[in-house]
Amino acid sequence: MAKATKKQALGRGLSALLKDPSNDIQSAQDKNADKVVGNIVELELDRIEVNPFQPRTKFNEESLRELASSIKELGVIQPITVRKIAFNKYQLVSGERRFRASSLVGLKTIPAYIRIANDQESLEMALVENIQRQDLDPIEIALSYQRLIDEINLTQEQMSERVGKKRSTIANYLRLLKLDPIIQTGMRDGFISMGHGRAIINIEDHIAQLEIYEKILTSKLSVRQTEQLVKNYHQNKEVTVPKTPETPKYIKKGVKEISEYFGHKIHVKLGKNGSGKITIPFHSEEDFNRIKKLVQREK
Incomplete structure (x- = not known):
């Protein structure tokens, strides 16, 4: 979440830069052009015009409404691309469906990549x-x-x-x-790994993809378990979670106590013959140093 907030703040800062007449960027050699090319910028929708040479003239209304519903729930996952045509005026290069769907749900701005001329x-x-x-x-x-x-x-x-x-x-x-946009968002937020995504993509049906995604989150499935889940689906056309060994009571109690001590929910992975591995997450350098001090205190 912090990562997304940082990107949004960066996009708003670049938007302000583009609205400054003294910084009217016309080419890649202009001052501050390097801050725009390759970055995501939040642009006002009313500053963007559609491409008159867009070969696609018909858009499926139902599909557009579905995309609009997804954008309302999750936001615009993939930024559009525009071409700068005048001061604070842009023309769509790609992403017209996302642009139209964003307008449908009443968004005022949209994330965009800006191309400077050609x-x-x-x-x-x-x-x-x-x-x-x-x-x-x-x-x-x-x-x-x-x-x-x-x-x-x-x-x-x-x-x-x-x-x-x-x-x-x-x-x-x-x-x-x-992958379904919801699953893409889950991967971007770190809820699942690329390995999970590569397993799910072997199923074309998005409804089944989402069922498996939900099972991964609720049952904390590993990549290997997810691969088995996908295999089961192809054999039975049903999403059946593979059975996992029951976690011993001493581990359940210990996980709670250790999590409270470190201030984070720790993760325990069980191996064979009673062995296993404990993972302690951290969210920043300060958080890591705090955990290190707690570990050193116990020496």
């Missing part, structure tokens, strides 16, 4: 640099790969050369975008 090379460089960052979640990486395909017209082979990743790795990330 500086395609700068855009490609910004996207590739963005992919190399260490703090991106799997969906953010997948969206960056998709943008390189949609906007730069790169093939998976060309992307493999640009970003130094195997083609199979790129394909695995791109497949994540076939």
